[in-house]
Amino acid sequence: MAISSKWKSEKMRTLSFAKAINEALHQIIATDKQAFLIGQGITSPWYVGTTTVGLINKFGPKRIIDTPTSENCITGVALGAALAGMHPIICFPRMDFMYLAMDQLANHVANWHYMFGGQLNVPMVVWAIINRGGEQAAQHSQALQAVFSHIPGVRVVMPSTPYDAKGLLIASTQDGNPVVYIDDRWLYEKEGHVPEEYYSVPIGKGIVRKEGKDVTVVATSYMVHEALKAADDLSKVAIDVEIIDLLSVKPLDEKVLFSSVEKTRRLVVVDGGWTNCGLAAEIAARVSETGLFKLLKAPIMRVALPNAPAPASSALEKVYYPNAGSIVSAIKKTLEKRN
Amino acid sequence: MSKKEQKLLSPDLPRKLLLKMYATMLTIRIFEERVASLIAPKKEITTPCHLYIGQEAVATGVCLALKKEDYVYSTHRSHGHYIAKGGDLKRLMAELYCKKTGCSKGKGGSMHIAAPEIGLPGSSAIVGGTIPIAVGTALAFSIQGRDNVSVAFFGDGAVHEGVFYESLNFASLKKLPAVFVCENNFYCTHLPIASCLADPDIYKKAQIFGMPGVRIDGNDVVKVYKTARKAVEDAREGKGPTLIECLTYRWLGHVGPFDDLDKGLRSKEELDCWVKKCPIRRIKKRLLKHRIVTEDEVKKIETAIRAEVEEAVAFARNSPYPDERDLLYGVFR
Ligand SMILES: Cc1ncc(C[n+]2csc(CCOP(=O)(O)OP(=O)(O)O)c2C)c(N)n1
Numbered sequence: 001m002a003i004s005s006k007w008k009s010e011k012m013r014t015l016s017f018a019k020a021i022n023e024a025l026h027q028i029i030a031t032d033k034q035a036f037l038i039g040q041g042i043t044s045p046w047y048v049g050t051t052t053v054g055l056i057n058k059f060g061p062k063r064i065i066d067t068p069t070s071e072n073c074i075t076g077v078a079l080g081a082a083l084a085g086m087h088p089i090i091c092f093p094r095m096d097f098m099y100l101a102m103d104q105l106a107n108h109v110a111n112w113h114y115m116f117g118g119q120l121n122v123p124m125v126v127w128a129i130i131n132r133g134g135e136q137a138a139q140h141s142q143a144l145q146a147v148f149s150h151i152p153g154v155r156v157v158m159p160s161t162p163y164d165a166k167g168l169l170i171a172s173t174q175d176g177n178p179v180v181y182i183d184d185r186w187l188y189e190k191e192g193h194v195p196e197e198y199y200s201v202p203i204g205k206g207i208v209r210k211e212g213k214d215v216t217v218v219a220t221s222y223m224v225h226e227a228l229k230a231a232d233d234l235s236k237v238a239i240d241v242e243i244i245d246l247l248s249v250k251p252l253d254e255k256v257l258f259s260s261v262e263k264t265r266r267l268v269v270v271d272g273g274w275t276n277c278g279l280a281a282e283i284a285a286r287v288s289e290t291g292l293f294k295l296l297k298a299p300i301m302r303v304a305l306p307n308a309p310a311p312a313s314s315a316l317e318k319v320y321y322p323n324a325g326s327i328v329s330a331i332k333k334t335l336e337k338r339n
Numbered sequence: 340m341s342k343k344e345q346k347l348l349s350p351d352l353p354r355k356l357l358l359k360m361y362a363t364m365l366t367i368r369i370f371e372e373r374v375a376s377l378i379a380p381k382k383e384i385t386t387p388c389h390l391y392i393g394q395e396a397v398a399t400g401v402c403l404a405l406k407k408e409d410y411v412y413s414t415h416r417s418h419g420h421y422i423a424k425g426g427d428l429k430r431l432m433a434e435l436y437c438k439k440t441g442c443s444k445g446k447g448g449s450m451h452i453a454a455p456e457i458g459l460p461g462s463s464a465i466v467g468g469t470i471p472i473a474v475g476t477a478l479a480f481s482i483q484g485r486d487n488v489s490v491a492f493f494g495d496g497a498v499h500e501g502v503f504y505e506s507l508n509f510a511s512l513k514k515l516p517a518v519f520v521c522e523n524n525f526y527c528t529h530l531p532i533a534s535c536l537a538d539p540d541i542y543k544k545a546q547i548f549g550m551p552g553v554r555i556d557g558n559d560v561v562k563v564y565k566t567a568r569k570a571v572e573d574a575r576e577g578k579g580p581t582l583i584e585c586l587t588y589r590w591l592g593h594v595g596p597f598d599d600l601d602k603g604l605r606s607k608e609e610l611d612c613w614v615k616k617c618p619i620r621r622i623k624k625r626l627l628k629h630r631i632v633t634e635d636e637v638k639k640i641e642t643a644i645r646a647e648v649e650e651a652v653a654f655a656r657n658s659p660y661p662d663e664r665d666l667l668y669g670v671f672r
Pocket residue numbers: 040069071097100389415416464465466493494495496497524526527528593
């Protein structure tokens with residue numbers, strides 16, 4: 001199912017993923033007088049791809065705030081602004097740097113609403129960019145969706161297409177809670193239909209990207225595209241793969257997940273993070289906890305990163321990052337194995 | 340050379356040391372220029388490299404004031420520190436090729452260089468990441484009663500991070516044998532220092548913590564050496580840490596082999612002005628003027644360095660890539 005079918009627009013305009021984010025930011029900041037963008041590197045000509053092009057010229061340094069390299073402080077600053085009624089979007093050009101902001105994110109941002117009995121809201125978007133590959137090694141490659149999903153009090157979304165990149169970013173600013181919006185630089189060149197309108201994609205709703213009957217593959221973000229490639233390959237050998245794109249990691253759309261598994265009775269979970277205690281484990285657990293467990297025809301398989309830091313050498317990167325090939329082998333294994 | 344001449348140049352500095360300064364700086368320069376040529380147009384090196392060209396006097400002046408057993412910690416801009424501390428060029432070049440024979444076995448790349456055998460226990464791509472680690476090593480030295488000093492190299496960008504201040508405070512509080520060397524090259528990626536620091540006088544931040552802070556011309560290797568030597572002596576004698584702010588400039592863009600003037604982040608005039616203050620040309624001129632070396636000797640030194648760098652390139656090229664099996668090897672000891 002192509003994503004554009006969700007949105008019936010006369011003009012089927014296409015944009016790149018990066019351009020879709022750029023358009024969303026322009027529209028958000030123009031529309032929402034309380035919104036502003038803050039973060040180290042957001043006016044850099046290279047640091048965030050082309051996602052912030054034109055913002056500083058249009059909105060000026062009061063609403064587009066490039067900052068010193070002070071991640072923990074700036075995260076607290078965003079929280080403080082949110083508590084005063086603003087809708088900050090804080091950008092981390094690399095997710096790896098969020099570890100420096102962990103105190104503000106995990107102890108403060110995530111807890112503020114609950115800890116004070118719901119008196120205060122934290123309408124803030126934490127825009128986290130995965131930027132890996134290219135021999136950047138362990139500190140410049142991390143995909144930390146599991147870390148943030150583990151923390152109560154923050155939502156986590158991961159768009160995979162330009163349409164969702166824009167719609168989920170807008171939805172994140174409207175949610176009224178802290179939302180960690182994770183995108184992946186490997187998606188930035190992908191083209192797809194993006195309406196010009198100011199629209200939102202609902203948080204917490206997944207989508208069937210491709211219907212199939214033999215096996216369910218659940219994926220997010222960039223891995224959805226690898227899953228689509230895998231499905232394409234397998235269609236040549238008459239294996240019919242169904243692909244669920246979660247879009248939101250938290251809350252997770254159990255309905256779309258469960259109904260697909262109920263149909264195919266086989267599940268491969270794909271994630272760009274580490275296997276151990278990762279997102280894939282969570283999804284597998286959700287399915288195992290239900291009556292679906294009895295229906296499964298084969299053990300659930302995980303396709304995710306091996307439990308090692310990202311290596312520099314491209315010779316190792318090649319085997320480190322899962323791809324369509326690894327998804328194909330996992331699918332084949334589930335089809336061979338029986339419970 | 341007459342006594343008077345020697346004094347003019349730098350009282351107390353032996354010829355051997357001055358030559359070593361020159362050779363070290365030139366090694367860094369030639370190495371980095373060669374790396375640049377291998378990134379583009381050749382694309383033989385693909386790990387992102389933050390080149391050190393223009394800043395050679397800082398690493399050189401500081402490291403030559405240290406003993407081998409003293410530790411230095413580096414940053415994303417790591418090559419100069421490695422070379423100045425005495426690291427093997429072959430293993431560095433091989434790491435930039437991400438080969439198995441590299442100092443980090445191809446797992447670290449340009450931003451993660453370590454050579455414990457020469458007192459470089461690591462470099463971090465996280466801005467400010469190694470400052471507290473250097474303090475921790477200083478703490479260990481003081482607990483162990485070792486006569487060693489621990490140096491943190493970092494950029495002006497690290498001064499934005501809270502951990503910089505916490506580290507200065509702790510080191511001063513405990514009078515630890517640490518030296519903080521800030522390489523102020525006036526830029527933090529795309530942003531000039533004036534857009535980042537409310538008070539750009541970095542050396543003054545030391546005062547808050549009751550420790551000495553000095554600002555020096557970071558393109559004057561002799562000045563860097565002498566300042567570092569004083570700080571190192573103080574540290575060894577238990578007088579606590581020093582913050583040294585070295586004013587310098589990177590000739591190339593933040594990352595990669597080009598000057599990036601087309602990105603419009605800095606002017607050609609500014610770059611030209613700093614190129615005129617080239618730290619290597621300066622020391623060379625002084626050495627020649629005071630007849631510490633002859634033109635002939637200078638040429639010989641350069642030829643030898645070029646040969647050594649080419650050897651490193653050949654070594655890196657001929658080395659194997661890590662084996663796929665190496666991926667999961669080394670997560671733990
Ligand atoms: C914690 C953290 N935030 C942001 C970055 C991105 N980053 C990489 S290098 C750099 C600039 C550092 O500037 P400076 O410390 O002055 O060193 P220079 O590059 O000038 O040598 C930044 C912000 C990072 N690596 N780590």
